[in-house]
Amino acid sequence: MRNGYFQLVLDGAGTSIIIYPPVEGGKKVELHELEGYLKRRNVEYSTMMLRNAIDKGSETKVLLQKSRITEVNEETSVRVSEDKMKVIFRFYPPTEGGTKVTKDEVLGDFRANSIKADLDEVELGKFFNDREYCKSYVLAVGTEPVEGSDGEIKYLFNTDPSLKPTVNEDGSVDFFHLNTVTVCGKGQVVAEMIPAVKGEDGADVYGNRIPPRQVKEVHFSHGPNLHVSEDGKQLISDIDGHIDIISDKIFVSGVLELENVDTSTGNIDNYEGNLLIKGNVITGFSVKASGDIEIRGVVEGARVEAGGQITVVRGVNGMERGYLKSGKNVVCKYIENAVVEAANNVTTECIINSTVTAGNGVYVDGKKGFISGGNVRARYEVDAKIIGSEMGGDTVLEVGVDPAVKERLAELKQENDQLTKNAKKIQPVLLAMQQKMKKGESFTPEQKAQVRMLSEQLIGCQTKFAANNKELEQLSAELEGSDDAVIKVKDVAFAGTRLTVSECTMVLKTAYNYCRFIKKQGEVSMIPYI
Numbered sequence: 239m240r241n242g243y244f245q246l247v248l249d250g251a252g253t254s255i256i257i258y259p260p261v262e263g264g265k266k267v268e269l270h271e272l273e274g275y276l277k278r279r280n281v282e283y284s285t286m287m288l289r290n291a292i293d294k295g296s297e298t299k300v301l302l303q304k305s306r307i308t309e310v311n312e313e314t315s316v317r318v319s320e321d322k323m324k325v326i327f328r329f330y331p332p333t334e335g336g337t338k339v340t341k342d343e344v345l346g347d348f349r350a351n352s353i354k355a356d357l358d359e360v361e362l363g364k365f366f367n368d369r370e371y372c373k374s375y376v377l378a379v380g381t382e383p384v385e386g387s388d389g390e391i392k393y394l395f396n397t398d399p400s401l402k403p404t405v406n407e408d409g410s411v412d413f414f415h416l417n418t419v420t421v422c423g424k425g426q427v428v429a430e431m432i433p434a435v436k437g438e439d440g441a442d443v444y445g446n447r448i449p450p451r452q453v454k455e456v457h458f459s460h461g462p463n464l465h466v467s468e469d470g471k472q473l474i475s476d477i478d479g480h481i482d483i484i485s486d487k488i489f490v491s492g493v494l495e496l497e498n499v500d501t502s503t504g505n506i507d508n509y510e511g512n513l514l515i516k517g518n519v520i521t522g523f524s525v526k527a528s529g530d531i532e533i534r535g536v537v538e539g540a541r542v543e544a545g546g547q548i549t550v551v552r553g554v555n556g557m558e559r560g561y562l563k564s565g566k567n568v569v570c571k572y573i574e575n576a577v578v579e580a581a582n583n584v585t586t587e588c589i590i591n592s593t594v595t596a597g598n599g600v601y602v603d604g605k606k607g608f609i610s611g612g613n614v615r616a617r618y619e620v621d622a623k624i625i626g627s628e629m630g631g632d633t634v635l636e637v638g639v640d641p642a643v644k645e646r647l648a649e650l651k652q653e654n655d656q657l658t659k660n661a662k663k664i665q666p667v668l669l670a671m672q673q674k675m676k677k678g679e680s681f682t683p684e685q686k687a688q689v690r691m692l693s694e695q696l697i698g699c700q701t702k703f704a705a706n707n708k709e710l711e712q713l714s715a716e717l718e719g720s721d722d723a724v725i726k727v728k729d730v731a732f733a734g735t736r737l738t739v740s741e742c743t744m745v746l747k748t749a750y751n752y753c754r755f756i757k758k759q760g761e762v763s764m765i766p767y768i
Contacts, residue, residue: 586602610631650709
């Protein structure tokens, strides 16, 4: 394969050009390259004649002008790629009697173009061994930087324990053996640091430095009861206890055990670690811990908040006052007349007249496995045996949109409404005072201070309103919902149940059995359960 090329001919007729066609799939002569070559020598030409000769596809001689120019030597052109990483030479043939390019002349071109990269003598040798014209030869390349690697923390414990309880052969759910707590021993290495490795500089063909990307250094983030080894590469537990990771921070602690949370203990506020409550959490009391909370009795009309998982062995009878909030998961026997929020999943045997929100999924299984009354919301999935009831009570299920996003949107809109009201109250007062100032009325120091205060309040309202609108735009883009969102029904979905999938709503007119509900073509559709 050879590219087509051109060559000037000086003879008795004057100055001509021969167009040689490509061979075996090579490229044709490029018209703009040929024209540039002739212009540099002030040779007259006809663009149409040149184009016709190129397109003819055979060796063609074109008379350019009747006068002869002086002899032309073999010539080079030099181009540096846009990224400054390649030096590209092209060669053009001499006329009869013209001299040929030498290696020293190529090196001279390098110096003239301030090229610092080494000449590729092998590539140049290819040209000297078989002179191909109008072909690009890459005679020098820059040096690519050698990229380093980011530092990494390697956790030597289970950072995502099983979050769903075991279903027994009889269909009941074993809420006693959840295996969600990871224990560790004194002196145990719980994490290792792999240090960052810095990269090496590269250089473009001009010798300019090309730095590698900046690597990310890491360090251990941990709470008490842990220490870093002398070489800084290991994190070691100081006590026998259990280990957890919350927002990339490692905690090791023992377990605080209580019989009940009632008048004998008072509220448990902001405990740093895990809690085990062997009995009940009584109405009116609150429990808050940074780690996991396990309650082996009942949660009544109480408030329970955990940075980790909440496990309630016997269930929640909230009496319309109960509230559970988990930074991970909520696992409990049943949920009745309560509000439950989980960053990840909620797993239970039944939900009755409750508001349940999960960042990932809600799973209602076991012997009963029903959702009756209330509002159940999840980002991706709600999975139950039965939803709704034969009595037609209000049961609402929503999937496909992050519940936290919807709540934040509502908060921002409410806040903007209040900011607008405040601004409307301030603006007329400021306008009236400005008009008085234009009329030359004098103000007392107290009135001037009031003007300044109201002006600052108005600016504050406007600034906060603009910031809220920016956040509203960002969050609104997330409301399109997930294409994977689904509501699964293993037994029956009763008529009257309201389903929302990715902002599309459907009220069931009749009962459906063993099916799934998804968003399809802009509406909620029923498909078989698989």
